[in-house]
Amino acid sequence: MTISSSLNAGVAGLQTNAQRLASISDNIANSSTFGYKRVETDFASMVLSSGGGSYAAGGVRADTQRLIDQRGTLIGTSNATDIAVSGAGLIPVAQAAQVQTSGEDAPMFLATTGSFRTDENGYLKSQSDLVLMGFPANADGTIPQFPRDSADGLEPIRINTSALLGSPTTSISLGINLPATETAVGATAATEQTPVEYFDNLGTSQRLNITFAPIAPTLPTDPATNQWTMSIYDQAGDPLVPIAELALEFNNSRTGGGTLDDVMVNAAVFPTPPGTPPTYDSTTGLLVIEAASGPIEVDIGAYGDTEGLSQLDYAFAPVSVTKDGSPVGNFIGVDIDANGYVRASFDTGEIRTIYQVPLANVANMNGLQALDNQTYLPSRESGDFYLWDAGSGPTGNIASFAREESTTDVAGELTDMIKTQRAYSSNAKVIQTVDEMLQETTNIKR
Numbered sequence: 001m002t003i004s005s006s007l008n009a010g011v012a013g014l015q016t017n018a019q020r021l022a023s024i025s026d027n028i029a030n031s032s033t034f035g036y037k038r039v040e041t042d043f044a045s046m047v048l049s050s051g052g053g054s055y056a057a058g059g060v061r062a063d064t065q066r067l068i069d070q071r072g073t074l075i076g077t078s079n080a081t082d083i084a085v086s087g088a089g090l091i092p093v094a095q096a097a098q099v100q101t102s103g104e105d106a107p108m109f110l111a112t113t114g115s116f117r118t119d120e121n122g123y124l125k126s127q128s129d130l131v132l133m134g135f136p137a138n139a140d141g142t143i144p145q146f147p148r149d150s151a152d153g154l155e156p157i158r159i160n161t162s163a164l165l166g167s168p169t170t171s172i173s174l175g176i177n178l179p180a181t182e183t184a185v186g187a188t189a190a191t192e193q194t195p196v197e198y199f200d201n202l203g204t205s206q207r208l209n210i211t212f213a214p215i216a217p218t219l220p221t222d223p224a225t226n227q228w229t230m231s232i233y234d235q236a237g238d239p240l241v242p243i244a245e246l247a248l249e250f251n252n253s254r255t256g257g258g259t260l261d262d263v264m265v266n267a268a269v270f271p272t273p274p275g276t277p278p279t280y281d282s283t284t285g286l287l288v289i290e291a292a293s294g295p296i297e298v299d300i301g302a303y304g305d306t307e308g309l310s311q312l313d314y315a316f317a318p319v320s321v322t323k324d325g326s327p328v329g330n331f332i333g334v335d336i337d338a339n340g341y342v343r344a345s346f347d348t349g350e351i352r353t354i355y356q357v358p359l360a361n362v363a364n365m366n367g368l369q370a371l372d373n374q375t376y377l378p379s380r381e382s383g384d385f386y387l388w389d390a391g392s393g394p395t396g397n398i399a400s401f402a403r404e405e406s407t408t409d410v411a412g413e414l415t416d417m418i419k420t421q422r423a424y425s426s427n428a429k430v431i432q433t434v435d436e437m438l439q440e441t442t443n444i445k446r
Helices: 002-029 096-105 410-445
Strands: 039-045 060-066 074-076 082-086 091-095 109-111 113-115 130-136 164-167 171-179 192-199 205-214 227-234 244-250 260-265 279-281 286-291 294-299 310-312 317-323 326-336 341-346 351-356 359-361 369-371 375-377 386-388 397-400 402-404
Touching (some): 091 113, 091 359, 113 402, 171 192, 171 205, 192 317, 260 279, 326 397
Parallel strands (some): 082 402, 171 310
Antiparallel strands (some): 039 060, 074 402, 082 113, 082 397, 091 109, 091 130, 130 351, 171 317, 192 205, 205 227, 227 244, 244 260, 286 294, 369 375
């Protein structure tokens, strides 16, 4: 019994060391595979006898585990859609073959890195035939609410590389100085004007003509009024009828000199055709006007605000006039930022969010089911997944222009291989010794 148990233990030693050598071989073979997670084989003893007069060898068994929670080194690349995760979290992907058959309903897999480029159908696909998945954005670039404990909201990311995009103007900021001397006695009281371009709903360039007419003192002995009439004309509507008219009065005190002190909207002025009359909020400084293409917020500054409209002893100066919106532009590229937003860029400088790539997290990363091409599936051992915004909760950021290297340490694997070879040889020696002892036992009978 004791000799045969030694033989069984030796055989178990050969089997377990062969299993460890297999994991070492796999690790070394994938030492240059991006996103590969090394496999570790651990040994555990088996006990058949707890002591007493005789002892029977129990042998050994091997347990193999893929260490998915280990992170590889990130290296830089030249492709904007090469992505990896800096920290915890996994990227949702789909199999290209399943995308072809199931479309947006393709099942979700998980990966740690990938080099994605648009294929002939516009999908962001890797050389391993994995398609990046994400939440689709609304037309205005916002991401709607999707369930985060299931993959129902995810769909394969598809880029329309021939897309045209025009963005209407919805806000304008005016930083203009009006000459203070024009409201004093004896001034020429010249009306100042400045055109401001905006883009309508079709991406067409339109123009607002904004005029500032100073109000002169009534009597020669009266002080400067510091008052102006501001009128806004829309070229896309009736260019002779203002869509907004405001009475402006500026502060001339010691502390707030030159800033807006009072704004009165002429409610009798309506857009052409009739629409919503203009409104002004003295706390935000926003004037809402009704242009031909829809409402536009014009920031002229709040009361006491040093930005926006001012009246100082200086020339008429439109020092800062900015707006949003853009004319129609052509698609030129796509990139993914640290929070997972997939952004399409156009030659007009417009950038539009079209998808959001979330990061999946599970309680036990090493419990994920490993599949080909460094992909994984949640399992009972891993626990349920949850889709986080990248950079929030327990997840890290998404790094673009980057890939994650294999977690294999070749030097360490070679060292383990030497130890495994020694252990294998020693177990073979045990079997040889047992065989010789059995042979001696047989010789006694002769």
